[in-house]
Amino acid sequence: MRAPLLASLLCLFLTAPALAQNGAGQRETVLRAAREFIIPRYEALAKATKDEQEAWSRFCAAPRKEDLAPLREHYRKAADAWSGIEFVLYGPISTDFRYERMAHWPERKNAIGRGLSNLLAHKGADDLSPERFAQTSAAVQGLSALERLLFEQDAATAFMDGTEVAARRCGVATAIAENLAGTSAKVLDEWRRPDGTLSALQTGDDARIEDAATRIATDYIALFEIIEEQKLGAVMGDGTDAVKPTLAEGWRSGRSAHAIAVNLEAADALGRILVDPATDPGVSLTYALRTARSMAESTPANIGEAAADPKTRPNLVLLRDAVHSLRETAQSTVPEALGITLGFNSRDGD
Structure with missing residues (x-):
């Protein structure tokens, strides 16, 4: 979710001069x-988030301290891929709160902290299925929440102490990674499919x-x-x-x-x-x-x-x-x- 900008781009009143495009x-x-920038950037995002999802699945199957650094590197690659396209709101990223679900920044009223605390306090995994997790607060569904789980102090211990709490933490992180990969894949598909955004532009x-x-x-x-x-x-x-x-x-x-x-x-x-x-x-x-x-x-x-x-x-x-x-x-x-x-x-x- 983006905060209202301090000075919006109100009415620049630029007239199209002689050199402007026809x-x-x-x-x-x-x-x-669309073809050379937007779609390739979403392809990179879909790949990076899919790789990140798979890395979380491997890690949580048998958490080890030495695997935390590669996991963080997967996060950085996914975050870089998002930074490379995040400013383009045009297209399917703007539907179903997908933009807000990819990353919640700037954070307001500790929305991520409160949301994660609530999630981590639960037991089991029923609420972490893709369908159920999509109904949680957008603040805890994206990169900003995953960063907090992965990089905050004592993250290594929190994932690997063998307790139910650690297992729940891994489950929440994996659900976030799955959501990121799923959202990225959907956006890419809606750009590229025969009745998608690119096709609409080509025939529009x-x-x-x-x-x-x-x-x-x-x-x-x-x-x-x-x-x-x-x-x-x-x-x-x-x-x-x-x-x-x-x-x-x-x-x-x-x-x-x-x-x-x-x-x-x-x-x-x-x-x-x-x-x-x-x-x-x-x-x-x-x-x-x-x-x-x-x-x-x-x-x-x-x-x-x-x-x-x-x-x-x-x-x-x-x-x-x-x-x-x-x-x-x-x-x-x-x-x-x-x-x-x-x-x-x-x-x-x-």
Whole structure:
């Protein structure tokens, strides 16, 4: 679940200039985005989450301390795959609360903690079947909850002490992994099947294509606002004494900076489809993307710790400024290249 953004993308009022795409060009771009970016990213997500599910099944059959590190690596791969597509809300990911069930961040009112406590307190496994588990709170169904089970203090002991409590913990983790794999597979199938989203775009009229272009562009630009204001700004606060490290995405697994770098890598890949990199606007967007991405890749893994340290905080400020500049560049180049006018931000529910 995404919190309402501090400043939604309200009515940018960009008119389509002479260089904007015509209907045929817009259709080609949307189809390329689907075929070359969105579907391959969901293929990677489906594979990573399936591998993760299988790893949990093996681990829980005979938990051993030495198998915990490979299990965590499977988690990181699945989380990376999600970071590479998470900003695209267009398509089947937006139905049946699938987006919220993949990852619950930012967390509100300790929803994950409360939900996991309730789950772990139960006995048996009847409520962990895919059908029953899908009815639980979205907060405990995804990567954010799995991270807490896998990376919190004493995780090794909690899974391997041979008690009913440990068995239940393994059961809950396996149910989460199954849900992630199942949701990812369904989204991929609904994109690729004969009556799916890609087919609808291929045969759709100009209005459908324009709607897809507008929604994809809105999702794309919203990513930079999320990085600037939530993934960085909310954690950094106004100074070293106002840092909120536990607001960082993936702080338990040490992925808060890495997740941003993966977001920007994905944005770079999609950006080259949305805006021709051989044009001046494309050059500007690519430069802004790679500047921010390079900074993110050199940022300390733990954003909270870096923000609280007077020596490393200036680098985070520079990264935030670079993302702000990237956001402005995307706002001025992407809608123009697609020949669209952006309206409300879909993440605000409008």
